[in-house]
Amino acid sequence: MVNVVEDYLARDRAHKEGQRNLERRRAQETQSPNEPGADGWPKGRTRPKLRPIECPECGGDAAETEKGNVVCSSCAQAAEWGRFHDKMRQERLEKAGLLKEPLSKYTLDSFEADTAALRRARRVVVDWLMGFPYSHGESVLLWSDGYGVGKTHLAHAVHRELLITGSSVTFFFVADMLSSIRDSYNRDSEETEKGIVSRARSGNVLVLDDLAKEHVTERGRPWFHDLMLRIVDYRYNTGRSMLITSNASPDRFGEIVGGAAASRLYRMLGGRIVDMSGPDWRMK
């Protein structure tokens, strides 16, 4: 009898002990470092480092694309930006007419500097371009006594370089600008004089190609002086650069653009005035 009771109690103890052990084990398992985490690897264990593919561009961790190219994500992104910028650049050059002849030939590379004057012209222009975008209205004048020395060639080369770097440039052949203004007085003209002036005021750089005394008659002179002052004064005050080409020497600028505009121009030009006078390229 006693044996039966003791036997029962012993089995009951063993059963309870077993229950407790099971509970302890379960509790331990939930805190166990072997419990798998969200990524499928045991918690608290560092994931074994898989041997990455090296990016051929930068040596970073790369992956193979569907097309089988090996590239890292930052190099892939940089390449995409590059393609985007190339496209924008082409569009800007196309819009400016610089992809078609003859303007497509007017580049810095194709400008031959075989005299001291032309070498200086090239150097002044390149140094000036290197100063962007930290310039404050610094401007350049390329002038010569005669024609065919490469003023327009350099002006378009500058135009191209600035568009390539993403600067905003307004290019005016002065004679065309004036005839556009004259046309704007027609009732059915799309452009207004005000619109043309604001175009000439806009952009980081304004190129005025072929500024000359012959643009206006004696009677039209005060009007032309006023037009130039409206453009130059605005650009002077807002620190926006200009590149001017002319067949007149700068000491005649007072006469051509008027005293007020000329004095602001001289300040903007500083020492960047180049006399390119020499033999006509077309006669060579």
Ligand SMILES: Nc1ncnc2c1ncn2[C@@H]1O[C@H](COP(=O)(O)OP(=O)(O)O)[C@@H](O)[C@H]1O
């Ligand atoms: N230094 C030069 N290097 C290369 N081509 C030149 C040079 N100077 C003039 N030319 C070429 O001669 C032609 C006339 O030059 P252009 O720039 O229009 O002269 P400008 O504006 O001084 O009258 C253009 O076809 C131009 O490309």
Ligand SMILES: [Mg+2]
């Ligand atoms: Mg010219």
Ligand SMILES: [Zn+2]
């Ligand atoms: Zn890379």
